[in-house]
Amino acid sequence: MEQEYILARKSLLNFYKDVPLYYCTKDKKFVLYKSSGITLFDMRIEEGLCPDKLYIKHDDKIRGIQEVQKVFNQQLEKDVRSDNPEKVKETLLNIMEETLTEPKSGSLEGMSETMNIIVCEYAEHYDVIKNLLDVTSKDYTTTLHSINVMSLAIGYSFYINYSLTQKKILGLSALLHDVGKTKTNTKLLTMTEKLTEEEFKEMKLHTTNGYTILNNCKFNNKEIKFTALHHHERLDGSGYPYGMTKISETAQIIGLIDCYEALTNDDRPYRSAVDALKALTLIKKDVEAGRFDKKIFENFVYSLL
Numbered sequence: 001m002e003q004e005y006i007l008a009r010k011s012l013l014n015f016y017k018d019v020p021l022y023y024c025t026k027d028k029k030f031v032l033y034k035s036s037g038i039t040l041f042d043m044r045i046e047e048g049l050c051p052d053k054l055y056i057k058h059d060d061k062i063r064g065i066q067e068v069q070k071v072f073n074q075q076l077e078k079d080v081r082s083d084n085p086e087k088v089k090e091t092l093l094n095i096m097e098e099t100l101t102e103p104k105s106g107s108l109e110g111m112s113e114t115m116n117i118i119v120c121e122y123a124e125h126y127d128v129i130k131n132l133l134d135v136t137s138k139d140y141t142t143t144l145h146s147i148n149v150m151s152l153a154i155g156y157s158f159y160i161n162y163s164l165t166q167k168k169i170l171g172l173s174a175l176l177h178d179v180g181k182t183k184t185n186t187k188l189l190t191m192t193e194k195l196t197e198e199e200f201k202e203m204k205l206h207t208t209n210g211y212t213i214l215n216n217c218k219f220n221n222k223e224i225k226f227t228a229l230h231h232h233e234r235l236d237g238s239g240y241p242y243g244m245t246k247i248s249e250t251a252q253i254i255g256l257i258d259c260y261e262a263l264t265n266d267d268r269p270y271r272s273a274v275d276a277l278k279a280l281t282l283i284k285k286d287v288e289a290g291r292f293d294k295k296i297f298e299n300f301v302y303s304l305l
């Protein structure tokens with residue numbers, strides 16, 4: 001049975017306004033601490049005047065995520081406008097991490113607003129989004145990888161002059177392409193040695209799991225869920241999960257950028273990164289072998305300049 005009350009992250013306590021907070025008494029009873037409509041900020045949280053551990057009701061989880069997303073999205077807008085890639089990456093990580101604690105309908109759709117901010121601010125602050133890749137972090141997580149893929153995808157969408165809607169769809173498809181990994185055993189995601197056949201089989205499931213998660217969400221566009229499902233498919237049929245050869249343009253673009261990011265990222269645990277030129281040379285071999293589309297590859301190369 002799911003826990004009725006869940007511990008609220010301390011750093012987020014003053015983000016909750018409509019969501020009530022509870023504390024736990026010595027005899028394990030949950031008592032209302034802050035009702036709906038006020039924030040803890042008013043109660044001088046920074047002075048340590050509130051209990052160390054506060055909880056939210058599990059039924060309020062999605063509502064809580066939405067409140068947190070709202071505050072972080074406002075923060076993101078400020079970070080982008082102040083041209084600070086470190087802060088942008090940190091806020092994006094916070095948004096993603098909070099959203100992915102409950103990756104389902106009600107929380108994932110909140111990423112649309114995040115993408116809105118990025119796409120609308122990009123023209124004036126494109127350096128910030130491009131420089132996200134240079135901001136390295138200690139741990140290479142799926143979240144970081146997804147943010148990097150998104151940053152490259154947005155660059156691509158501007159290079160080929162996609163419409164505003166297409167840009168947002170490509171960005172969201174990038175950000176959520178690996179959402180199925182929230183269902184993958186964390187041990188597999190952080191393993192430094194090569195996966196066994198059995199483990200690889202389990203890893204591959206992140207595509208269908210991602211589709212299932214996104215299929216229950218209310219995004220206006222089907223591309224997002226099909227990209228999660230098809231980004232490991234290759235045009236010569238050598239990919240997974242189905243070995244199909246007809247792949248949507250979005251899934252092809254994200255599939256190629258996904259490879260590039262994986263090859264070039266320094267923070268990855270199980271292999272050292274190669275430089276951009278070497279990565280592109282390796283991907284070019286895949287293009288020549290018929291696995292990736294030539295035009296998409298060329299566009300991607302130009303979008304990096």
Ligand SMILES: [Fe+2]
Nearest residue numbers: 177178231232
């Ligand atoms: Fe993937």
Ligand SMILES: [Fe+2]
Nearest residue numbers: 145177178258
């Ligand atoms: Fe990926």
